[in-house]
Amino acid sequence: MNPTQDLKQKLQKVPRIKLARLPTPLEEMPHLTQHLKGPRIWIKRDDLTGIAFGGNKERKTEYVMADALSKNADVVITTGSVQFSNHARTTAAAARKLGLNVVLVLHGEEPENYDGNLLLDYLYGADIRFIDERKQEISDKDPMEQIAEELTSKGHVPYIIPMGASYTIGAVAYANAMLELNTQAQEHKLKIDHIIHAAGSGGTQAGFILANKVLETGTTIHGISAEPDCQWLKTKTIQIANDTAKYLNIKTTITPTDVTLNEKYSGKEYAELTPEATEAIKLVARTEGILLDPVYTGKAMAGLIDMTRHGQFNKDQNVVFIHTGGTLAVFQYGQQLTKTKKYS
Ligand SMILES: *Cc1c(COP(=O)(O)O)cnc(C)c1O
DSSP states (O other), X not given: OOHHHHHHHHHHTSOOOOOSOOSOOEEEOHHHHHHHTSSEEEEEOGGGSOGGGOXXXXXXXXXHHHHHHHTTOSEEEXXXXXXXXXXXXXXXXXXXHTTOEEEEEEESOOOSSOOHHHHHHHHTTOEEEEEOXXXXXXXXXXXXXXXXXXXXXXXXXXXXXXXXXXXXXXXXXHHHHHHHHHHHHHHTTOOOOEEEEEESSSHHHHHHHHHHHHHTOOOEEEEEESSSOOHHHHHHHHHHHHHHHHHTTOOOOOXXXXXXXXXXXXXXXXXXXOHHHHHHHHHHHHHHXXXXXXXXXXXXXXXXXXXXXXTOSOTTOEEEEEOOOOGGGGGGGHHHHHHOOTTO
16 A cells, blocks of 8 residues: 555544534745745645634644544643633634533733633633733642543543644644645645744644655655744654654654754744744735734744745745644734834
8 A cells, every 4th residue: 555545544543523624725825936036835724724713723623622522521621821822712612613611721811801812712602711820839730630620520521632732633633734735736746845834832743744754755844933942842743743653553753853843933932023023924915915923824934934045945846834823813913013124
């Protein structure tokens, strides 16, 4: 059996609930390509998956929710940051669609006004628990575990989803996305030389890398970290990829050399809008009419632009940018986006 068929069969055995609109489009970015005078640039629109403004978390949700339901869960618990957790928002919407309750453990202070993801979490009726580390006494116990115990004692069946759904079940979704992209590439008679995507908690890259190695595509996958000091993320990505290989019964081992994770474009901290991301957001909006976000995809695109300008890709190569979503965050950066003059 060829590697594509084999991987397809293995992925088909994993329980899944249809939630996302798939396959997402693979489109050319002709004006951006012309502007940058580098490789041919394509975009895979995973921001158009559908539910609750879409994004990469929705792909993961299909497998995560199937796993939760197979364990008879009536409530899911997950975690993320107060303002920028696209994962929390997507999980809340998916849970509601499937008739489940949802508890969100959000790290940070409760703001006076709810906005962006948090506003949607609220509208979806999530039970939101704010954890403000500065006020909290240090506890060994994961707050999600504590809440799960509390719910179990009340007769509920909780299911904990790790941050960003970055664990085996979530990574399966991106192994499947790689298969989907590979099929589209064949339809377009396209050899993909590089894939560039934003990385946060590792599940997306883990799935991509695993399937990419199994399919022997020869594509280099560049994860662009949303935060600095991402050695932990590299370790975690390798771990998830190998756990996922085991889970899928794939005899492939992912080693550090398989993981290209770049932290050069994150700025000093998570969710800090960099001048380069601002430039990237404006450039893509103005050349292609496509919206990126300040926290993840804007930084990943800043990476693509910078690597192109530094001649890291050849003109005859194809680069696919994965649009992982998160776009509603732009409204929280209105002031900064209009004030930064680097590309005005
Ligand atoms: C979560 C997220 C990512 C990162 O995906 P991981 O699987 O957590 O690495 C990238 N882009 C957006 C918009 C996200 O919400």
